[in-house]
Structure formats: C-alpha cells, structure tokens
Amino acid sequence: MSFAAELEGVSHRYGSTAALADVTLKIPAGCMAGLIGPDGVGKSSLLALVSGVRKLQSGTVTVLGGDMARTAARRRAAPRIAYMPQGLGRNLYPTLSVRENLDFFGRLFGQKAEERAARIKMLLEATGLAPFPDRPAGKLSGGMKQKLSLCCALIHDPDLLILDEPTTGVDPLSRQQFWELIDSIRARMPGMSVIVATAYMEEAERFDWLAAMDDGKVIAQGTPAELRAQAGAETLEEAFIRLLPEDERAGHKPVELRPRVVSADKAPAIEARHLTKRFGAFTAVDDVSFEIPEGEIFGFLGSNGCGKTTTMKMMTGLLDPTEGETRLFGEELKNSDMQARLRIGYMSQSFSLYTELTVRQNLELHAKLYGVAPERRAARVNEVLAEFELDEIAREMPESLPLGIRQRLQLAVATIHEPRILILDEPTSGVDPVARDAFWRKLISLSRDKGVTIFISTHFMNEAARCDRISLMHAGKVLAVGRPADLVAERGAQTLEAAFIGYLQDALGPEPAAGNTDFDGARSPRSPLRQSLTRLWAYTWRETLELVRDPIRLFFALMGPVILLITVGYGISFDVDDLSFAVLDQDQTPESRRLTEQFSAIRQFSEEMPLTGTGDMTARMGKGELTVALEIPNGFGRELHQGKVPEVSLWIDGSMPFRAETARGYALGLLTYFSEVYARENGSADSTGVSIETRYLFNQAFKSTNAIMPSVVMLILIMIPAVMSAIGVVREVETGTIANFRSTPIRKIEFLLGKQIPYIVIATLNFWMLFALGMVLFRPPFTGSLVALAAVTLLYVIATTGIGQLISSFTKTQVSAVFAVAVITIIPTVNFSGLIVPISSLQPSGHALGLAFPGAWYQTVSMGTFLKGFGWADIGVNTLAIAGFALFYIVAAVFALRKQEA
C-alpha cells in the first residue's frame, strides 16, 4: 500500500501551546482520507505541514515521496499538491469574478492561455458554476464559494488534494452537492489522493479511511466501520466521544430536552413583522415575519450569506430594517432604546470580546456597561464565573483559551445582566461535540429554568433538532417554520437534514445539469522562464484588478498626489511678504517720517497702526499681530542733521526664526538705501565706489515655487507609492489569501515583483501627472534633460514602492504597516531631503539620515534637471545610488518574506 503522506514523530508548538504532540501517521494514497475531530485539536496544523505552507518544527513529513523539510523537495511537490485552506472562500479574491479567480490560479501554475481557458470551461461546467462566470466571488453564496475554491484547487490536476474543513458554514444541500462533486472528480481522476479535515462527523461516514484526533494526538484510525466497531457505537459522533480519553468525556451526559411550560396570553418575546433589509440593490432579508413566545428555543437555519446574521442584527437593534419592524415583548424596538438593550444578550458569530482583557475583566467591564448595580456586581461576576465553570481561568487572556471555552465565555458575558432574550449567532461553529453538548445543556437550563427566550442560528442538524421550533432560511426568505418533527413529517423525510434539503431544492428549482467533465488536454510543457513570467504576471494582473475595483483606493492613488502638489506647492514658500510692521516714532520730524516711509513703501512690509508706546508694542507683538517694530528715538532728525550717527531700534518677533531673519535682511537693505539717498541729497560723496552685484543663479527671479516644486515631487513620489505598496503583502496575510502564495509553486521574488509592478506603473503615471500639472500651475523653467529625469524617476519609484514592500513583508498587521511607513518615511523626507533646508546646510546627523533614504538623492536630480540644466553627465552618482536603493529594498524584502508560515 502506498502513502500520500507519512508523518514521523511530528510535533508543533505555537508559543507555549502544543498543537501537535509527537504524531506518527501514514495517510494512504489513492483514496479519500479524513481527519476528524473538533476545532483546535491540530487538524489544520497537520494539513498545513503536509501541504508545506507551515514550517516543520520537529519530526519528518514525507509527501508524495519528498521530504517536506527540504526546499528543493517542496518546490518539486508544489505543482502536484492542491491546498484549500479553512474558511469559506478564504483563498478567493472577493472583487475578482469567478473566471478571473480561476485564471489567477491557472497562471500561478504557469499555464498557457489556451490550456487555462479549456480547463476553466471544463471545471465550471463540472461544478455547475458555468452560468455565472462573471459574478464577483464575494457575491457568491457560501456553497458556491466552496465550489469555486475547489475549482481553483483542481485547476492543475493535482495528485494530492488537501481540503481543510471545506464544508463548514455551508448549508446541507450545498454540502451534499460538494461531496457528490468530489466523488465525480475522483471517479475521473482515480489516482488522486484526497485528505479532508472535518468537524462534521456525519460527513466522515463517506470517507475511505479516517484518523480521529484529539488534543494534538491521533486517538484512532481505520475505516469508518472499524472505528464504530472499535468504540461499539452506532454513529461516528458517539464513537468519537467514546474514543476520547476518560477525563475528557467525564463531564459528558447526553442532552435532554425538557418540555416547555407554555404560558398563554402573553405578548411574544420577539416578533418580526415583514422585515426587509436592502444594501444598495442587494436584498439581504426579504419580508421575514415570525413570532417567538417567551422561553422558547427558536432555531434559525440556513447557509452563510442567506440573511441569518442580518436578521439577527435587526433583532438586536444593530441594524435598522429598511421596511418592517421588530417588537420585543410587544414594544417596537428602536435603535436608540437603551432599555430594550438591557433585555437582550447577543453573541456574534466571531469572537468579539476584548482580547486585551482577562476573562474576569471582560465580565466586569460588561457588568458595568450593562449597569449591574455596584453592590451586586462582584457577586454577579463570581456567580457567572462559577455557573459557566470559568472560575479556574478567570485570570487568563481569552486568546490563549480553546475555542469551546471562549464560546462559553461569550455566552457568560451575554448573560451577565440576566437578559430576557438571548440572540446567538452560530455560537457552536467549530466547537467539539463534548463542549457543544455542554453548551446546549446550559441553553436548555436558561430556557426551562429561567424562562429566557433563545434565538439561535446553527449549521448542525442535531442541534436544530433540539430547538422547540426552527425556521429555514434561504436567500433572504424564510422557507418554512415549525417544530422539527413536524417539518420532517411534512416533507415525508427520514431526517431533518433530508427535509431541509427538500425545502432548498424546491426553492432552487432543478439543479443545472452538470456538463461534460472530460478534459483531454494534458499538461502542456513550457520553458521554466515562461512559467516564471506567467506566475509573476498572475500577481501583477490580480493586484491591478483589485486596485481598479476599489474606487476609494484608486481615487487617492491618482488624486492624492495632485491634491498634495496643489496645496503644498502653493503653501510652502520662502517668499516672505506682508510682514506686519508698526512704528514707534518718538521724534516726529520729517526725517523720522521719511525713514518710516521707506518701510511702508515696499510690499514686504505692511504697515499697521503706529505704536503708542513700548507697552503697546509688547502687547501687540505678544499677540503675534506684529512682526517688526521700528523705534525712532527722540532727537533722531536733529542728530542726523548734525552729522552724528543716530540710533534706531528694530524689534523683531523671533518666535519664527526664518521670518525674523528675513525681516532683518529687508530692514538692513532699507536702511542702507536710506543712508545712500540721504547722503547723496546732502552732498556727501558716495564713500567707496564699489558696487556689489548679487546674482541669483538657476532661479533668477528667486521664486520659491520654482525651487519647491521639484522637491514636492520628490516628497509625493516617496509617500504615496510607499503607503500603497505597504498594504500589499500584509493585507494578504490578514485576509488569508497569502495561503495561495505559500501553497503554489510561485517564488518569493515573483510574488514581490508581481505585486510591485502595478504600483510602479501608478507611481510613474503620478509623476507625469505631477509634471504636467506643475508646469501649468507653477511654470517653473525646465532646463535639463527630461529623458534623464524620467529614467531616474522610474528608478526612484521602484525604490519607493520597494520601501513599502519591505515594510509590508515583516509587519504583522495593516495598521502597523501604515504606521511604520508614516513614521519611518515622513520624518526624514520632510526634514532631511532638501525640501526645507538645503542638504549641504544640514548638521552631520541629519545629513547622514537624509542620505540613508532615496529622497535626498532624488531631490538633487529633480532640482538639477528643473533648474540647473542637469543632463546624464551630472547625475551619474545619484542614479547609481537610487538604483542601489531599489535593488536593496527588493533583496531585503525577499529575505524578510517567509514562504512558509512559522
């Protein structure tokens, strides 16, 4: 018997948590092998190690005969493995259409256009997705997303297909169709091995071979029949519970549903009347009505995206319905009604408690916010801790807890204020059977003992069967409401699941017939270089599509630089004009007035009301109303006549040194001029005969904007490209699509360059827009070589997008990436790159820091080509330096990026 994957003594830890503990397992090839067990037992870690997306810590993993610890072996194996990560459509790109997603995956495997087209056609027909090739993946239903994910995985005819919980969160009909699809594909490709992880024990019945896992260990393996026989149980779920170690199932008792005491003549706890919710043109919930009497457990079933969550949010007041109303205990629910909120406990689908608070702190915060009286608070928190068996872990952080316990904590938090109604959105997804049963016993006790009304959504049919009544929802509409047994009877079905499928089939109409599923085109061989370029292009093309479909990002990418050029280009100026000026003339002679006129005559000074005294000057300068004050003492005119040198005082507001110094320069010039004119008029000869000629080179008019515009281009072309590309890699890490990079044959350099190219193109476009706009608005002279500037600009934007790529490849979240870009680049480029202060006048530390970024080097080139007539000969060193930066950032990013997850 051959094996698809062999694990030998494999252990894996995340920090102090052990995910896998010394696992030795041989997974048979050529069949459908399943890993069963609840969330958090190590199934996903095991599959990630087998597919090579996670780095092996200890032990050996041999997949398709290759040692996965070795890079070369992984590279050989990658084209033969397909990996579909956990989470509904998590490896899909929501803004890309069905066909574009498939195209992307085809390119990742270096396929030619014709081969891709043929394979996509075949896969779409085989899966029934053929009618919607142009629908964005984000708008597909959960079941369709999973089919598309599967198509993407199958695009390269893998020898080993790895599916991590492919059907979690999918409605029963889609689930059934999914497994039928897998069967038909296996019939066509008999050599293919499939490894599936699942938390649905019912599904595992159809697998050829199973390994049951618990707490990082394999507790049993064999065919489903063997496992049942080994445990002496009728179903796999029971078998699993029996196979668990003694201590874990100690607390397990079967769930008993006690009958509810119906109290008549009361207003229903929850009443939905014709609820409709539209988001734009999309109707999420369509005319939904139901009534839930007090104390009932009301189950809500349906696939992901069918409107369950939206309906629940309207019940809590989180969302306002577009039409219709919600009534709680007969009163209409209004969004601003704080009293109503005290009656509701809500538990959202994902874990939404604060991970930065301990278990007890979370409970205390909620007790306070829900207004539990201070004297009751401590007691209530302890009561809840005990009731939900959380007292032992009260000091722990929620993140370190297993999912089942976290869900229990969420329920505890939701009940801290003893609400009359509990609204629970898929509280048990991913929770193991034992913990799920414990959770349900809690719910039943709340309903039966305390009369709490419970509105719960679930995917598990055995949970649905425990509800007093259930409602089936599909595409925003309620298909059926009633007691589970009644619904089964009404459909004449064997099980609730079959009944549900029946209702869904009625709603959907006949399934589109699966077309021809044969594909005879073999893998067509291509040169490694062509394949490499195709893979690189896959990312370039996709990044471009995503950018084009995000209007907000596109707008700022194109218009941000323009807005910056206009505001900063006009705003940053060293032309100091209109300095407020006032005179304190204690002399009041023609001479003193004449001196004053010198100041008021030029536009650099604008004269204000004369000063009345020193006190007035202090006050006005203190307020900032006055920049320059001229004090002419008594006797000025007389002394001037007598040929003495009278003294005047010029007071300047020094709180902005540049302005003060410029004012001083102007004043000096005026006084010199005054002296000359006065001397000439009074007959004394010009003393020296020297004329000092000041020539302003490169910017004869000495206009600030001429010099500012080239610097502003430097500033804009570093900030905007860096922040655009900084989001690139880390966004994929946050959304999970990074799995495609990890599990396919693409190399790091192809991935990084592929993602960088669109931003280089945008940044180059930005340059030309800025250049054209700047020339029109500010009319600076352009004296140098435009070709040289354009070429250096291209290198510069490669470097600046590279900064973003580098930051993106080592930060963990988009927030920190944006933060890092802002802090790391703004300070040096604004201060040390020649924008305000010429580089030659910087102190050594600032000078060195400036040269450590490409901005300072580029500023010389842009300034030189604009104003100093620079051509290629003048910019050689700068060109080399900028090219060096570009190369350095790319190489550093390649080293910082990890192809495998730690």
Place this chain on the structure above:
Amino acid sequence: MWRSLLNTLRLTGKELRAIRRDTVMLVLIFYVFTVATYMVADAISTEINDLAVAVVDEDQSTLSHRLTDAIQPPLFKHPVSLTPAQAEQALKYGDYILVVSFPPKFESDLLSGHAATLSIDVDATAVAHAGNGAAFMQELLAGELSTFFTPNGSAASLVDVVFRNRFNPNLTSKWFTSVMQLMNSVTILTLILAGASLIREREHGTIEHVLVMPVRPHEIVFSKILANGAVILGASVFSLLVVIQWLIGVPLAQGVLPLFIAGTAIYVIAVASIGLLLSTFTHTMGQFGLLIIPVIIVMILLSGGMTPMESMPGWLRVLMQLISPAPHFVAFTQSVLYRGAGLALVAWEIAAMAAMAAMALAVALARFRRVLAN
C-alpha cells in the same frame, strides 16, 4: 448623564489597556517623541549659520584678502578658495550656496578712483538660505569696504540700527524646530492612532458587540479620543519637559506649562476627532492609509510651522485656517511658549481649535451608525 460619563470612562480604560499591549505602537510613539524630536531639532535650521561659502579671488590683493578674512563663523563657514571653473561646478552640485568673486585688478581700480564690481553668486535653488545669506554677505562686505576706505571715519551707514529680537534673542531655530517637531509628532500619531482604533474594531467585529450594549455611539467615540489623546498628551508633555527643555535647552517662559497643556489637549482632541471622522469614510486600512498620508503632510507642511503662513497665497491661508487646526496650534504655541502669552491673548486660537473639534465630532457621530451598519 452620569451614566454616560461612567460608560465613557469604562471604555476609556479598555482602550488604554489595548494601547498598553501593543508593543510596536509604544516603541514608535517613544521613538517619535524622543529620538526623532531631538534629531530634527538638532539637524534642521533655517537660520543663517555656518553657510558654505567659496571665494574666487582673481585679484589676490590686500583688499581681497582682507575681505575674504572677514567672512567668518558663526554666520559663514571659513571660505574655500576656488578657480572660476571649479566655482561654477560647485554651485551646480550644491556644494556651496554663496560664491564671492573678486575680479582682476579689483583693488587697483578702486584705489585709482575707478568703479569696480564685486559679485556674489547665489545658488537660488536653496530658497531657505539664499536670500538671507546673500543679504548678510552683502552687508558684511559693504561694512568691511567702508572701514577699509575710511579707516577712522564714521561708519558707512548714517543711521545705526540696533536689532532686538524679541522672544528668541539669538534667533536660534532649534527652539522653533523642536517645538514644531513636537506638533508634527502629535499630528501624525494622533491621526493614525485614533483612526486606526476604529477601523481595527470594525475589522475585528468588536464594535458590534459594544453597539448592542446599552452604550451610545458618542460614548464609544469619546472614549477613543480620551484614551488616545491622553497617551499622546502625556508623551508630548514628557517630550517638552525632558527632550525640549532639558536636553535641547530651550528656555520656556515662566508658568506657561498649564496653559500649554490645556491648549495641546484641545489640539489633540481636534486632531483625534478628525482622525475618527476620516476613518468613517474608509472601510479598510489600505484605504485609510492612502487617505491619511496626504492629510498628514498637508497639516504639517501648511501649518505655519515649516514656512510662515504669511508666505501662502491668501486663499490657501484662509482655507487652511478654516479646515486645519494645525495653524492655530502653531500660533498658539508660539504665543505661549515663546512670548509667554496669557489665556486672553490666545483665546481666539483655542476657540478655533475647539470649534473644529466640535465640528469634526458632530459629523463623525452623525456618520457613525450609518457607516457601521454596512
């Protein structure tokens, strides 16, 4: 009312805990308020100080040597002697900002009663230093020339001017740049921290959880402003006292600290409100990042802290004073820290910042629910 206040404080405590656990963020905050502030204050100066000067002396006379010797620190570096060709190259590559040229027979022409021209070539692309540098150089050379020709006579000028710089006697730009860098740090960090805190909660789904509780949106918004604002305010006071006053040695006017802290608090609130408002216009960090970078740059560069507000075109000056609290904060800071102005003198600036804070908050709150619903 009381309840609302309590809720706000409770949520603020939660926000503070979140900030405390984010090590990367704390390191960046520390870096910005200490190292970066010091470095910028140390390296940047718009005042004329040690300006690089070259001399092309084709005369090599007593006079030309005497004038060359007169070019001295602190205003100028000791001049370097170059040939005309070298000087041209050097100006082109920005090695020197001023080049003084003495033509051949400069001294003999003058002594024989002919006119002579001395030229100062200025690299006018260095706009911050070129104009003032040239003016001072001209003044220096003129003075030196007149003492040369009338050694014991009266000064060249008929009027003697005493320059008195108020509030910053030596026109040290370190004082100015350090305080302005502090403002820049406050702007960058507050905008990003406040905006990101809302986007992060939306992305993690925790905001929904808070919204189903008996907590009103304004309590959430206030708590975010309060928590992030308190951290930034604390850091800036630390930076002002330790880095700016103690390390850099900027003397602060007596007793101005309470007023400065109060004004900074209002500025932080205004900027945080703007950050929150901007975050309601975006769905993802990617969008927020692209939106916030231009906002930061415009707020910093057009605040009057880099170049004077007077230099801006009138329309832009008015626009910035209407939409950005930064120009008001710069004016406030200059008045309070340098001029020792009291509350009465800066009341208008404080009122303007407070009005912007109120406006941004009002719009942010109005958008809050609508945005979160989608």
